[in-house]
Amino acid sequence: MRLFGAIKHINYKHYVCAGITLLFVLCSVFVYPHNVLRLLESTRDVGVSIAFFFAQIFRIPHSISPTVTDLSSVTYFNEYTFGFPKTWEEFTVVFEKYWATFATSDNLTGYLSYVGSILYYVFIAIFVIALILLGLFAYLKIDIKRENNDYAKESRPLKVFKAVAIHAYLPTRKWLTSFCQFVSSHKAWWVTWLLIFLVNHNLISAVTSCIAYLFYFSVSVDVLSLFTQLYKLILDLSVGLHMIPLWGTLLFVIYLLNRAFKRIGYDRLNHHEMKNRGFINNLPFAVMNCGTMGANKTTVLTDMGLSQEVMYLDKARDLIIEHTMRFPNFPWVTLENMLKDAIGSHTIYNLATCKVYVRNLAVSGETFGYDAERYGVYFDNKLQHVDLWDSIESYAQLYFLYTLKTSFLVFNYSVRTDNVMRDKGNFPIWNTNFFYRNSADVDKNARYAHVLDFDALRLGKKMKPNNPNSNFFEFGVVGITEIGKERGNMIENYDKKKSDDKTNQKNDKFDVWLKMIRHSATVDHYCFARVFSDEQRPENLGADARELCEILGLRDTSEVKLARPGFFIVDLLYDLVYSKFVDVFLQYRHNRGDTTLLYYILRTVTSKLYGYYTGVYNTFGYKTVKIDVRRGLYDKPEEHKYYLAHKKIYSKRFSTDCFSDFFAVKALSSKVGINDIATYAGVKATFQELAQQDSYFVVNDLIKGFLSKNK
Amino acid sequence: MKKKTIVNVLKLVGVIVAIVIVGYFIYTGGNI
Numbered sequence: 001m002r003l004f005g006a007i008k009h010i011n012y013k014h015y016v017c018a019g020i021t022l023l024f025v026l027c028s029v030f031v032y033p034h035n036v037l038r039l040l041e042s043t044r045d046v047g048v049s050i051a052f053f054f055a056q057i058f059r060i061p062h063s064i065s066p067t068v069t070d071l072s073s074v075t076y077f078n079e080y081t082f083g084f085p086k087t088w089e090e091f092t093v094v095f096e097k098y099w100a101t102f103a104t105s106d107n108l109t110g111y112l113s114y115v116g117s118i119l120y121y122v123f124i125a126i127f128v129i130a131l132i133l134l135g136l137f138a139y140l141k142i143d144i145k146r147e148n149n150d151y152a153k154e155s156r157p158l159k160v161f162k163a164v165a166i167h168a169y170l171p172t173r174k175w176l177t178s179f180c181q182f183v184s185s186h187k188a189w190w191v192t193w194l195l196i197f198l199v200n201h202n203l204i205s206a207v208t209s210c211i212a213y214l215f216y217f218s219v220s221v222d223v224l225s226l227f228t229q230l231y232k233l234i235l236d237l238s239v240g241l242h243m244i245p246l247w248g249t250l251l252f253v254i255y256l257l258n259r260a261f262k263r264i265g266y267d268r269l270n271h272h273e274m275k276n277r278g279f280i281n282n283l284p285f286a287v288m289n290c291g292t293m294g295a296n297k298t299t300v301l302t303d304m305g306l307s308q309e310v311m312y313l314d315k316a317r318d319l320i321i322e323h324t325m326r327f328p329n330f331p332w333v334t335l336e337n338m339l340k341d342a343i344g345s346h347t348i349y350n351l352a353t354c355k356v357y358v359r360n361l362a363v364s365g366e367t368f369g370y371d372a373e374r375y376g377v378y379f380d381n382k383l384q385h386v387d388l389w390d391s392i393e394s395y396a397q398l399y400f401l402y403t404l405k406t407s408f409l410v411f412n413y414s415v416r417t418d419n420v421m422r423d424k425g426n427f428p429i430w431n432t433n434f435f436y437r438n439s440a441d442v443d444k445n446a447r448y449a450h451v452l453d454f455d456a457l458r459l460g461k462k463m464k465p466n467n468p469n470s471n472f473f474e475f476g477v478v479g480i481t482e483i484g485k486e487r488g489n490m491i492e493n494y495d496k497k498k499s500d501d502k503t504n505q506k507n508d509k510f511d512v513w514l515k516m517i518r519h520s521a522t523v524d525h526y527c528f529a530r531v532f533s534d535e536q537r538p539e540n541l542g543a544d545a546r547e548l549c550e551i552l553g554l555r556d557t558s559e560v561k562l563a564r565p566g567f568f569i570v571d572l573l574y575d576l577v578y579s580k581f582v583d584v585f586l587q588y589r590h591n592r593g594d595t596t597l598l599y600y601i602l603r604t605v606t607s608k609l610y611g612y613y614t615g616v617y618n619t620f621g622y623k624t625v626k627i628d629v630r631r632g633l634y635d636k637p638e639e640h641k642y643y644l645a646h647k648k649i650y651s652k653r654f655s656t657d658c659f660s661d662f663f664a665v666k667a668l669s670s671k672v673g674i675n676d677i678a679t680y681a682g683v684k685a686t687f688q689e690l691a692q693q694d695s696y697f698v699v700n701d702l703i704k705g706f707l708s709k710n711k
Numbered sequence: 712m713k714k715k716t717i718v719n720v721l722k723l724v725g726v727i728v729a730i731v732i733v734g735y736f737i738y739t740g741g742n743i
Contacts, residue, residue: 083740083741083743094743097743098739098740098743101739101742101743102735102736102739107738107739107742108735110738110742111734111735111738111739114738115734559715568718568719568722568723569719569723571715571716571719572716572720572723575715575716575719
């Protein structure tokens with residue numbers, strides 16, 4: 001009874017999987033019986049080759065004759081050789097014959113007539129499809145003209161279609177989806193199926209033969225037997241090509257091409273990112289992006305900030321590894337655990353407290369269980385003797401930086417970062433790739449830039465005299481958009497004085513802070529601070545601060561390009577279908593309020609195509625921005641290319657209208673909208689209409705000037 | 712016609728020509 005009870009509780013999908021496995025096994029027995037024999041043969045070859053290998057290298061007398069060099073005794077495949085010659089001698093004869101045939105006109109005309117016969121079927125298929133599409137298009141043209149206001153009403157065929165979908169298609173899809181999830185979560189089933197597939201198509205035999213030959217070749221260096229191996233490999237692989245139908249092979253090839261194209265796309269995006277990082281690394285600590293409105297200044301600023309944050313994590317990790325190499329036997333993990341506790345209890349919350357913590361440990365005589373006598377307390381780097389406690393101090397600061405689960409960005413607008421820390425309780429590793437990200441996880445992994453309190457950047461007077469945040473900034477990436485509006489230039493600040501009681505641009509010593517930024521942020525001779533800013537014109541910022549910055553002149557931005565190759569067919573199809581559908585869509589929406597079956601299908605298909613097309617462009621799309629870098633006052637600007645990848649910078653990263661909330665509040669305080677503002681009565685403005693403009697020129701110069709003259 | 716469309720059509724033609732050329736090599740192999 002217990003057994004029946006247990007069987008009853010087994011998920012019925014296991015029975016389905018068992019049935020599928022049985023079918024596959026039956027296939028092995030009845031469709032591919034010789035392939036199992038071939039697998040046994042190749043396994044025997046491996047055994048014999050290994051025995052031959054060890055007998056040879058240990059010089060044991062033997063009579064082992066390697067079997068891997070023999071042709072397969074399984075005769076089943078011999079008919080599937082594609083005429084490929086068995087021996088090198090045969091191959092040379094066939095090779096000559098091949099090129100002799102290749103250059104004959106008979107062969108060429110025969111091929112062209114063959115291509116012609118294929119084209120005949122292709123054109124028939126195109127003709128039939130075009131005819132069907134034309135018919136549907138003509139029907140739709142007539143259908144569109146049936147004007148109505150039947151809002152959200154569905155036609156009878158559409159209702160029938162949806163009923164069939166609800167009762168047949170949707171449950172089938174739902175079951176198949178749940179079954180696929182079931183199989184993917186039960187590794188035993190899909191691994192079994194994969195193994196049976198590989199055995200049935202001789203792929204495992206090909207690999208084992210290859211292993212057998214490697215053992216044999218490494219001690220025999222029998223180059224002449226290589227051709228036999230090639231012949232055997234073609235024989236093994238030919239089974240799959242013969243048994244899998246042409247459409248299956250084509251689908252498999254498309255799948256492989258798609259994977260390869262995706263890989264190339266990701267590789268290109270990563271390469272662009274590395275080029276960007278190289279460019280940023282060559283810039284000084286303060287950078288100002290300049291360009292007209294819409295030149296992507298803030299986008300480039302954000303992109304640079306994100307890359308810089310990742311570079312800091314990478315640098316902290318690399319320096320930590322260097323310290324470990326200096327004192328490889330020091331129990332760094334003990335120090336890390338102590339640091340974790342201190343960070344958790346807020347004893348350590350910045351680099352300065354980190355230093356104090358380590359110095360207190362040194363004073364208290366903490367040894368961490370390190371055998372200093374045996375392993376030493378100095379590392380000779382041939383420049384100086386590095387003291388262990390100096391190394392511990394730097395390590396502690398770097399570990400604090402590396403394990404900080406918050407963003408390094410301190411911006412005057414919000415930016416989302418999504419580096420993911422993988423931690424198993426030992427040494428954590430960051431996943432900092434911007435491109436292999438699932439859009440569903442955007443909110444889950446989101447961390448946002450810290451609010452920039454400008455008082456923290458002022459060494460002089462502060463806006464809030466007792467501001468608790470005024471000394472927080474030690475390290476990080478500072479981002480200031482519209483810096484000229486914040487700081488102003490000499491003309492804008494002419495009425496402000498250093499002696500003013502209130503803080504202003506002349507007495508807050510922001511420029512001094514900018515000059516001294518390295519001092520608080522340097523750990524192990526590397527500076528972990530950077531300032532990125534943007535403004536429309538460099539001259540909008542005062543000369544002192546401006547000359548500390550490298551000015552990047554953003555020129556033109558390119559059209560969107562695709563890093564993934566091989567997308568042109570979808571591009572063409574999309575251009576054709578989408579533009580045609582948009583015409584139909586607008587006309588249909590204008591004339592009709594209901595939905596017909598044809599319109600529904602057309603809309604669904606176009607929507608699917610739109611989703612796929614948009615997804616690929618958002619994943620692999622990028623733009624290039626031409627940047628002029630002016631290094632010296634009189635130098636000719638150098639032109640650089642900066643890459644803006646859509647997946648990195650437009651994935652809910654920042655809001656281009658970052659000050660919009662101010663304007664929203666301003667607009668809410670208004671009692672009138674655009675519809676309430678008077679329009680001109682004709683093409684020529686009247687005197688009263690001109691007066692309504694509140695213009696300096698019209699009201700102050702023209703109207704008031706006119707009135708004063710006529711007094 | 713957009714420049715992008717022209718480039719894509721040229722790419723398609725290029726791929727078809729490449730398939731026809733590779734096909735000739737395979738066809739010749741099958742003929743000997």
